Amino acid sequence: MKKFVLIMTALVLFCACERKASNEFIVGVQAPITGKYASEGQGMSNAVKLLAKQQNDAGGLNGATVKVITCDDEGTPQKASICAKKLVNDGAKVVIGSYTSTATEASQAIYANANVIQTSDATAASLTKNNYKTYFRASFNDDIEGEFTANYFVNYKKYQRIAVISDYSSFAAGLAEAAVKNIKILGGNVVYDGKIDAGAQDFKAVLTSIKALNPDVIYFSGYYTESGLLRTQQMQLDIKADYVGGNATDNPDFIKIAGEKNAIGSFLIGLPLPEQLDYPEARKFNADYLTEFKTPVPSIWVVINADGLRVVFEAMKQVKSNDTIKAIEYIKGTMKDFPGLTGPITIQANGERVGSIYQVNVIGSDLKYQPVYNDAMANKQ
Amino acid sequence: METFFQQLINGLTYGSLLGFIALGYTMVYGILKLINFAHGDMVTLAAFLAITIVPFVAMMGTVGTILTIAAVVAIACFVAVLLEKIAYKPLRAAPRLSLIVSALGAGMVIKNAIMLIWGANPRIFPSDIFPAGLAKISSVSISYLSIIILLLNIFVMVALFLFINKTRIGIAIKALSIDYSTAELMGVNVNHTVMVVFLIGGGVGALGGMLIGASYVTVPFDMGFDYGLKAFIAAILGGIGSIPGAMFGGMLLGLTHTFCSGYISSTWANAFTYLLLIIMLIFRPNGLFGQKLVQKV
Numbered sequence: 001m002k003k004f005v006l007i008m009t010a011l012v013l014f015c016a017c018e019r020k021a022s023n024e025f026i027v028g029v030q031a032p033i034t035g036k037y038a039s040e041g042q043g044m045s046n047a048v049k050l051l052a053k054q055q056n057d058a059g060g061l062n063g064a065t066v067k068v069i070t071c072d073d074e075g076t077p078q079k080a081s082i083c084a085k086k087l088v089n090d091g092a093k094v095v096i097g098s099y100t101s102t103a104t105e106a107s108q109a110i111y112a113n114a115n116v117i118q119t120s121d122a123t124a125a126s127l128t129k130n131n132y133k134t135y136f137r138a139s140f141n142d143d144i145e146g147e148f149t150a151n152y153f154v155n156y157k158k159y160q161r162i163a164v165i166s167d168y169s170s171f172a173a174g175l176a177e178a179a180v181k182n183i184k185i186l187g188g189n190v191v192y193d194g195k196i197d198a199g200a201q202d203f204k205a206v207l208t209s210i211k212a213l214n215p216d217v218i219y220f221s222g223y224y225t226e227s228g229l230l231r232t233q234q235m236q237l238d239i240k241a242d243y244v245g246g247n248a249t250d251n252p253d254f255i256k257i258a259g260e261k262n263a264i265g266s267f268l269i270g271l272p273l274p275e276q277l278d279y280p281e282a283r284k285f286n287a288d289y290l291t292e293f294k295t296p297v298p299s300i301w302v303v304i305n306a307d308g309l310r311v312v313f314e315a316m317k318q319v320k321s322n323d324t325i326k327a328i329e330y331i332k333g334t335m336k337d338f339p340g341l342t343g344p345i346t347i348q349a350n351g352e353r354v355g356s357i358y359q360v361n362v363i364g365s366d367l368k369y370q371p372v373y374n375d376a377m378a379n380k381q
Numbered sequence: 382m383e384t385f386f387q388q389l390i391n392g393l394t395y396g397s398l399l400g401f402i403a404l405g406y407t408m409v410y411g412i413l414k415l416i417n418f419a420h421g422d423m424v425t426l427a428a429f430l431a432i433t434i435v436p437f438v439a440m441m442g443t444v445g446t447i448l449t450i451a452a453v454v455a456i457a458c459f460v461a462v463l464l465e466k467i468a469y470k471p472l473r474a475a476p477r478l479s480l481i482v483s484a485l486g487a488g489m490v491i492k493n494a495i496m497l498i499w500g501a502n503p504r505i506f507p508s509d510i511f512p513a514g515l516a517k518i519s520s521v522s523i524s525y526l527s528i529i530i531l532l533l534n535i536f537v538m539v540a541l542f543l544f545i546n547k548t549r550i551g552i553a554i555k556a557l558s559i560d561y562s563t564a565e566l567m568g569v570n571v572n573h574t575v576m577v578v579f580l581i582g583g584g585v586g587a588l589g590g591m592l593i594g595a596s597y598v599t600v601p602f603d604m605g606f607d608y609g610l611k612a613f614i615a616a617i618l619g620g621i622g623s624i625p626g627a628m629f630g631g632m633l634l635g636l637t638h639t640f641c642s643g644y645i646s647s648t649w650a651n652a653f654t655y656l657l658l659i660i661m662l663i664f665r666p667n668g669l670f671g672q673k674l675v676q677k678v
Contacts, residue, residue: 038501201596203391204387205388209384232598256598257599
């Protein structure tokens with residue numbers, strides 16, 4: 001018994017010492033490191049590690065060393081809540097993630113209860129509806145993209161027959177709903193509005209029904225894996241309609257999955273590519289990422305997540321404390337036009353970012369994105 | 382009407398893919414009364430093998446395609462036989478339940494091995510192995526790949542039908558499936574026959590795996606479960622143990638799935654598929670081509 005008490009005391013002391021000795025600031029990454037969205041998740045994790053390293057090289061964050069802990073949520077809500085609990089237990093103060101809206105939504109309450117700041121690239125409008133005090137995002141919500149999409153279809157392209165496909169994820173469904181609502185407001189004609197089963201591979205049945213409706217355009221609001229397959233199968237069924245993918249189609253793997261020949265001529269609505277960002281901070285980030293990981297930044301989502309972390313670092317520097325409550329109050333109240341990688345960032349009290357940087361790209365015959373339409377052109381009309 | 386024909390082709394293509402896999406289930410069940418749950422993962426393995434082999438032979442054109450198919454089928458046959466030797470043969474006298482657990486375990490081993498070797502990310506199936514492009518009949522289009530799938534399906538079915546009914550080893554398979562112990566007493570070489578069955582199941586499954594990869598481009602390491610389950614249902618629909626049954630069961634399932642997706646709702650397609658299975662089991666418990674089993678005491 002004596003021995004046991006001794007060991008326990010030693011253990012408790014040891015634990016206490018370790019906590020005190022390490023002046024660490026822990027940044028959690030909750031991202032899909034494996035599975036369908038692995039390239040995004042790994043990019044997020046890399047970007048956070050890069051920013052942490054740069055922060056440490058510059059003397060740390062208010063004297064603390066930044067340490068990164070990554071948890072793989074595979075983009076699913078089930079794994080997301082497990083990750084959230086794990087990261088909170090590991091002492092994370094800030095969490096970047098997750099990539100999908102569904103996984104982000106499943107983890108929000110856990111972080112909010114633990115006063116952990118959470119920022120993500122997720123765009124589902126529902127994410128800010130609950131008013132979690134610790135959540136903010138450097139991305140733009142689906143309602144804004146829906147409005148942009150509707151405007152492009154109805155006013156710019158003057159499509160007469162619009163087919164809208166989504167899946168059951170909260171992201172894709174929300175975006176499609178916003179697009180359809182806005183198309184109808186602008187007087188457009190939606191001939192098909194349906195959902196596919198994400199994770200399935202054969203969408204020919206749905207596409208064949210759509211073919212019979214003679215659409216001018218097929219719009220898909222879901223992720224790049226299904227989007228690539230839809231585009232291939234559209235071509236296999238010889239459906240002569242423009243193919244437009246929402247912002248989650250915006251991934252290099254879209255071209256690989258659709259096949260180069262099929263990908264050419266597809267339109268992608270989204271944010272600019274990382275290399276299209278014309279800000280000195282962005283150019284430096286792209287270059288540093290390339291040097292560190294020997295591969296270019298995989299997508300704009302990675303940059304947006306990086307922006308989220310940069311905002312948190314900036315806030316903590318400004319309030320001269322690593323206190324999460326003070327930092328989030330600064331982010332949502334005081335900060336204005338912080339020079340982000342994706343342009344000036346101002347966060348509203350509900351955690352939403354002000355403005356939008358959407359654009360439409362077409363995949364050219366050289367497989368490069370060519371911007372064909374953006375907000376500036378929309379405003380001119 | 383064109384939409385109907387297009388859906389018909391979509392359904393037949395999808396159904397044929399399931400048929401290739403269903404064949405493996407049905408043949409093994411016919412003899413060993415074992416549901417080989419590792420079969421779906423064997424199919425996935427074939428797709429990954431093709432992904433690895435293609436870059437080495439891509440420059441050879443058609444010869445490369447034939448080489449790839451031959452190599453993948455050969456390796457898959459070998460693994461299938463190995464699987465039988467390691468996981469099933471030692472348990473042949475054991476209760477059926479032990480065999481099923483062994484099959485589930487073997488499936489997990491193969492699935493995880495695939496994940497460890499090729500990684501957890503879905504891989505892109507090379508597009509240069511099967512011809513691209515499509516044929517058109519008025520406004521109904523059918524890709525060359527679909528034509529290949531449909532023709533191969535018919536070819537495999539006919540070839541196997543002839544093999545089972547016209548060759549010595551085929552008749553041995555039939556005899557074993559009708560009455561295992563009597564056939565054994567009559568001098569049928571059980572080990573040899575069972576090996577041939579696994580060889581055929583593995584080979585045809587590998588063909589299916591490659592064609593699925595080529596059709597749907599992305600190959601996730603865990604796709605074996607979904608395709609395996611659907612193919613297993615196809616085998617039951619067709620009458621488990623029957624070779625034409627597996628192929629027609631696949632077609633029936635593919636058509637149900639496609640027509641439900643097209644005319645009702647893609648999210649109801651799975652529900653209707655299982656509904657079909659339930660109805661079939663109520664009215665024809667032995668499936669489309671299944672023989673009525675008389676339990677002799």
